[in-house]
Amino acid sequence: MAPAIAKPLLSDLVAQSGQVPSSHIRPVGDRPDLDNVDHESGAGIPLIDLEQLDGPDRHKVVEAIGSACETDGFFMVKNHGIPKEVVEGMLIVAREFFHMPESERLKCYSDDPKKAIRLSTSFNVRTEKVSNWRDFLRLHCFPLESFIDQWPSNPPSFRSALNENVYLSINTRTLKKSRREVVGTYSTEARKLALRLLEAISESLGLEKGHMVSAMGRQAQHMAVNYYPPCPQPELTYGLPGHKDPNAITLLLQDGVSGLQVQRNGRWVAVNPVPDALVINIGDQVQALSNDRYKSVLHRVIVNSESERISVPTFYCPSPDAVIAPANALVDDDHSLAYRPFTYQAYYDAFWNMGLESASCLDRFRPNKQVD
Ligand code: OGA
Numbered sequence: 556m557a558p559a560i561a562k563p564l565l566s567d568l569v570a571q572s573g574q575v576p577s578s579h580i581r582p583v584g585d586r587p588d589l590d591n592v593d594h595e596s597g598a599g600i601p602l603i604d605l606e607q608l609d610g611p612d613r614h615k616v617v618e619a620i621g622s623a624c625e626t627d628g629f630f631m632v633k634n635h636g637i638p639k640e641v642v643e644g645m646l647i648v649a650r651e652f653f654h655m656p657e658s659e660r661l662k663c664y665s666d667d668p669k670k671a672i673r674l675s676t677s678f679n680v681r682t683e684k685v686s687n688w689r690d691f692l693r694l695h696c697f698p699l700e701s702f703i704d705q706w707p708s709n710p711p712s713f714r715s716a717l718n719e720n721v722y723l724s725i726n727t728r729t730l731k732k733s734r735r736e737v738v739g740t741y742s743t744e745a746r747k748l749a750l751r752l753l754e755a756i757s758e759s760l761g762l763e764k765g766h767m768v769s770a771m772g773r774q775a776q777h778m779a780v781n782y783y784p785p786c787p788q789p790e791l792t793y794g795l796p797g798h799k800d801p802n803a804i805t806l807l808l809q810d811g812v813s814g815l816q817v818q819r820n821g822r823w824v825a826v827n828p829v830p831d832a833l834v835i836n837i838g839d840q841v842q843a844l845s846n847d848r849y850k851s852v853l854h855r856v857i858v859n860s861e862s863e864r865i866s867v868p869t870f871y872c873p874s875p876d877a878v879i880a881p882a883n884a885l886v887d888d889d890h891s892l893a894y895r896p897f898t899y900q901a902y903y904d905a906f907w908n909m910g911l912e913s914a915s916c917l918d919r920f921r922p923n924k925q926v927d
């Protein structure tokens with residue numbers, strides 16, 4: 556008889572065993588090969604200043620965004636408009652959440668990917684053969700009022716304000732804001748930024764500013780709060796193996812610990828955290844809407860033996876019933892139609908069932924392919 560899984564969450568399993576359990580060891584040949592990673596100086600991906608996005612030099616910023624989407628699929632942004640205290644508050648609450656006792660955290664546990672609010676581990680424990688070195692809390696957050704009451708009620712700061720003293724230690728000017736809920740404010744601010752970026756991306760393709768956003772229907776927004784505990788043997792496992800994001804655009808907030816790597820010309824490049832900057836990447840839906848002009852790029856997370864790492868990706872998505880198809884203006888004699896129309900729901904189901912693999916889920920929606 557297989558031994559019962561003692562601890563559903565990785566953080567508690569590690570605390571108990573102190574080594575990489577066999578459930579998390581990748582087969583030889585599918586390991587991170589940590590010596591074979593490019594560590595570039597600077598961020599490793601383009602760093603774009605959004606200061607002028609709504610000013611006279613907008614076209615320059617739009618062009619920089621377009622060129623990053625074409626070549627890297629990834630870039631960082633600074634002066635992005637989300638107040639520093641909101642960003643820092645979000646990271647504090649995230650850490651508080653994962654540092655709560657196991658019994659408290661387990662109240663939110665579920666391995667059903669269809670649940671709108673859940674704490675889980677790895678990626679999809681129902682389908683995968685080897686687990687990943689990650690626990691995560693997944694939250695739907697738009698429209699906020701439909702979901703916020705289901706969010707965790709502990710730590711208390713999750714749905715309400717941070718303790719005033721904590722806020723005071725971040726920035727005295729934020730005292731007035733301390734009455735507002737931290738995670739809700741972060742997700743509202745992240746949505747505003749996602750919409751600004753989607754407008755700039757549409758413009759950079761020569762489309763109407765609102766093209767991508769209106770193609771996404773009522774839209775949806777999910778947040779993951781990722782917790783990667785320190786790992787005694789980082790060479791044996793992944794925080795997340797190579798994957799492409801299925802949504803339209805992802806805004807990643809990370810603490811100061813490295814771990815994200817992106818693929819460029821077949822090599823892995825480390826993305827070094829830059830203070831006050833967010834990492835942005837194009838997901839599969841923007842690739843489809845752009846008729847393959849912009850690329851959704853493979854990325855992965857590696858872990859380390861010294862410190863825990865926290866990251867908070869915001870996944871901005873079409874609504875499930877939105878029909879996604881390449882923009883007409885981007886289909887011509889030189890650029891044939893790359894995808895047949897599909898609903899985001901069909902895409903998302905295919906993504907979760909396929910698991911994280913490097914073969915892109917988009918290929919199943921090429922004009923000559925049938926989805927099974
Ligand atoms: C993701 C992801 C990166 C990170 O959750 O899809 O790519 O640094 N996360 O946690």
Ligand code: NI
Binds near residue numbers: 798799800854
């Ligand atoms: Ni990702």
